Amino acid sequence: MEQEFTKYEITRILGARGLQISMGAPLLMKFSEEELKELKYDALMIAEKEFDSKVLPISVDRPMPEKKSDKLREVKEEKMSDEEIEAKEKEVEKEIEEKAEELGFGPDDEDEEPSESNEEER
Numbered sequence: 001m002e003q004e005f006t007k008y009e010i011t012r013i014l015g016a017r018g019l020q021i022s023m024g025a026p027l028l029m030k031f032s033e034e035e036l037k038e039l040k041y042d043a044l045m046i047a048e049k050e051f052d053s054k055v056l057p058i059s060v061d062r063p064m065p066e067k068k069s070d071k072l073r074e075v076k077e078e079k080m081s082d083e084e085i086e087a088k089e090k091e092v093e094k095e096i097e098e099k100a101e102e103l104g105f106g107p108d109d110e111d112e113e114p115s116e117s118n119e120e121e122r
Contacts, residue, residue, distance in 0.1 A: 009060050010051070017047035017056060028055045 005013065021027065022043040028050050031039075039045040050056050080088075 003059060005060060013056065013058055014044060014047045014051060017050065018044040021046050029053060 027046065031046070031049075036046075039049070
């Protein structure tokens with residue numbers, strides 16, 4: 001099975017091989033002196049010739065999503081009465097108010113209508 005490469009993979013492969021050739025790596029094909037002159041001793045053009053002739057020992061590993069065969073686990077629900085839920089909500093609200101006061105936030109006055117005394121001061 002022959003692997004097909006995307007244009008990005010081809011660019012990466014040619015760039016890496018061109019760098020290897022320019023750093024003195026041995027060529028994987030035999031080129032005559034005339035062929036090298038035609039290619040102007042260009043490392044990228046040599047790498048492209050090698051790639052086109054399929055002599056580069058390159059493979060690309062593409063990440064694929066994992067297939068999960070596990071079944072979903074049942075969610076464990078806590079059985080609580082309405083009174084317990086209300087008590088828990090009040091507890092959480094109290095914690096939020098305490099933390100807000102610690103951070104310098106005052107009581108929530110946004111919901112209230114502006115009083116007449118506030119309008120006169122403006």
